[in-house]
Amino acid sequence: MPPSILRTATLYNNTWRPTALPHVTTPTTHFPSRYCPNARHIVTTETAPKINLNIRPLPPKTSDPLRILFCGSDHFSCASLSALHNLHKAEPQLIESIDVLVRPGKKSGRGLKRIAVGPLFHLASELNLPLHQRDTFTGWKLPLPGRVTDNKTGKTTIFPHPNPAVTQRPHHSFNLLIAVSFGLFVPPRILNGLKYGGLNIHPSLLPDLRGPAPIQWALLLNRTHTGCTLQTLHPTSFDRGAILLQTPLPGVPIPPDSTTNDLLTTLATEGANMLVQGLRNNLHVPPLEPLPPPPAISALGAPFERRDAPKITKVDLAIDWSSELWGRDQKIFPNGQWTASDLARRYRAVGGAGGAGGTSTRPRGLWAYAFTVSQPIEQRLIFEDIEAVPCPPALREAVATIVKIKLAGGDGRDAAPPSFPADVGNVVFGYQPDAAVPEQQFRVPMMVEEEGTSVVMPIRVPYRVVDGVVEVVDGDDDAAGGECNAVRVRRVKVEGQASEEASRALKPFWEKNVIAEDVAVLEYAVDVIAKRVD
Structure with missing residues (x-):
């Protein structure tokens, strides 16, 4: 059975x-x-x-009134704290008190004169909950509920409880710690001092997507479903506690074109409801009753394989023109090459607001190095708005010209048309996947769209060779596979400068008035802009 x-x-x-x-x-x-x-x-x-x-x-499980230390940081944890606070008001016999622990704010802004704190800090302050700030558990003894000691002055503030009888019981300590998107490991010394130990809401179907970035990796891996897990805090490892409750299979659907923020909002509600249900059903009360892990089902991806969800780094935001890094992951890129849809998905997963973690509302963007035209200076460009689109006819024509000339190997004088359309030019990108190898250059044609602000670049536009003649495959052709084969970039930020409309930001990098004879002598990233399908 x-x-x-x-x-x-x-x-x-x-x-x-x-x-x-x-x-x-x-x-x-x-x-x-x-x-x-x-x-x-x-x-x-x-x-x-x-x-x-x-x-x-069997005798029913009963729980002591819970005195909770809630640890968190971001919008995901805010949903759980709000749900706990509402439960505390509705069922004070279940939750006696809630204290909040956040990590201290960090200096930010020009001159590092401003202290930036996370959303949970603001929410706890609005709810008038006791608020502790620690960046480590080392040397810290858990205080009594409602007693907050200032880290600098050592002064202790006592928060009065709405129920006077509770205030008069100072000997009662915390009996449950709940960590949601906290980021600090809670040591056994702390957990062992709590009657009910610790609980955690993790936004994935554990053991799938263990790690600090499960939402981003659910998108990067093109998962069709995901979910939440209520688990205990493990004494030695992250995300290896006993699973007490989990979203039913196949999980929460991930709509097409979802962003990290979209999925975070959905899972924050799912996780908050799950936490409330778990506490109401006394799942935290020993003896614990762990669930078996979910099976590997095709609904989570095809084929589905349990993966980790490591922290998103600067490398994950760099556009891999060579496919030498991204292409190694055959589960994401079966052919070893990424498509326009893959690039747009990566932007939605890690390049948009909040995509690389944290709480910023400004897009992180995907980035690449590019060379200015007037003098070859390499600068970092940050693409802040990317979406996959069909390749415009004028740009497909430019790709066809490049492929024809490169396959023919001539000087381009007999090419037709003899030049790119006026709104099409080149940008040269630099990429170095590893410090041990020299930097590679990738020249990519781009087109300014009619509205004059966005630019479009081709990504693996399909073509075939019939009787020695190059034919670019139309987007409606079956050989195109229904894929978008270009990306639209609306805004670009040159490092050290303000974000601008893409066409304006790229002017210093734009090779214009390109003729066929130029194409013959210039090196193009043909494997990036075109793909042979016959």
Whole structure:
């Protein structure tokens, strides 16, 4: 009998639990496709067997009034704190008090004169909750609930509890720690001092996407579904605690063109509701009842393979013109090369606002080095708005010209048309995937769109060679596979300067008035801009 059947057949909290599974009869009972107040396993619309159970009543689980130390930082953790605060007001017999722990603000802005604090700091202040600030647990002894000591002055402030009877019980300590998007490891010394240990909401279907960036990697891996997990805090490792509750399979759908912020908003609500349900059902009360991990199902990706979700770094934001780094991941790029849709997805995952982690509302962007035309100075360009689009006819014509001349190997004098359209030029990018290899250069044609602000660059425009003649495949052709084969960039920031419309920002890097004879002698990134399909 699979563990999942046992879980779905078991009622929790105050009813019964099977002690044995003597035999199984014909499946007749249907179970819901979402978790419900009385059951907490991952369930699907499959039928569950009718089980002949030898059962005995078990005493209901009960919890002491919870004195919670909530640890978090960002918008994802704000949803959970808001839900806990509402639960505290609605059911004070379940939650006696909530204190909040955040990491100290960091200096930011010009001259580093401003202290930037995260969203959870502001929310805790608005809710008038006791607010502690620590960047390490080393040397810190947990205070009593409602007592906040200033790290600089050593002065302790006592927050009065709405219930005077609670204020008069100073000997009661925290009995549960909840960490949601906190970023600091909670040591065993702290967890062992809490009656109910620690809980965590993780925005993935653990053990899939363990790590600090599960939302970003769900998008990068082109997952179709994801979810949330309520787990215990492990004494030695991140994201390896006992799974107490989890989004039912196949999970939460990820709509096409989702951004990190879109998915974060959805999962923040999912996780907050899950946390409330877990506390109401006393899942934190020993003995704990871990769920089995979910199976590897095709609904999470094709093929689905459990992956880690490491921190997003500057390298992940660099456009890999050579495909030497991105192309190594055959699960993301089966052909070893990325497409326009892949680049746009990467922007939505890690380049948009909040995509690389943190709480900034300004896009991080994807970046690349490029060379100015007047004198070859290399500068970093940050693309702040990227989307996949069909390649415009004028740009497809330029790609066809480049491919024809490069395949023919001539001087370009007989090429038709003899020059690029007036709104098409080149930009030369530099890329060095590894410090041990020399920098490579990639010349890419681009076109300024009619509105005069956005630019479009071709990405692996399909072409075929028929009887020695190069034919660029139209986007509606079956050989194009329905893929967008260009990306539109609306804004670009030259490092050290303000963000501008893409056409204006790229002017110093724009090779204009390109003729066919120029194409013959210039090196182009043909493997980036074109793809042979015959």
